[in-house]
Amino acid sequence: xxxxxxxxxxxxxxxxxxxxxxxxxxxxxxxxxxxxxxxxxxxxxxxxxxxxxxxxxxxxxxxxxxxxxxxxxxxxxxxxxxxxxxxxxxxxxxxxxxxxxxxxxxxxxxxxxxxxxxxxxxxx
Numbered sequence: 001x002x003x004x005x006x007x008x009x010x011x012x013x014x015x016x017x018x019x020x021x022x023x024x025x026x027x028x029x030x031x032x033x034x035x036x037x038x039x040x041x042x043x044x045x046x047x048x049x050x051x052x053x054x055x056x057x058x059x060x061x062x063x064x065x066x067x068x069x070x071x072x073x074x075x076x077x078x079x080x081x082x083x084x085x086x087x088x089x090x091x092x093x094x095x096x097x098x099x100x101x102x103x104x105x106x107x108x109x110x111x112x113x114x115x116x117x118x119x120x121x122x123x124x
Contacts, residue, residue, distance in 0.1 A: 039092055
């Protein structure tokens, strides 16, 4: 099993920045892909960004491309999501997820492990 714990959420004004962290523990050798998803009230959970654990491939949703950056620190078993130029529509609960697959997937079904989520609120 892999346990994931997110942190770093909070409230910020539009145009501001936040950095989310995801700490992985347990059988982290089973993790080959890390993804960030978000879910706003009344909406489905959606893909935000993903990276292979090696870092050689990243992927972003069009809505965050150029504003968000996903990264990881293998030595610390940590993943990060740097969010800049935040907009009110970025408001959601953000989830870290991990998968044993070797390619980044945008569908939640392909991820094996999930964190509990962290709230991000962007005010206008």
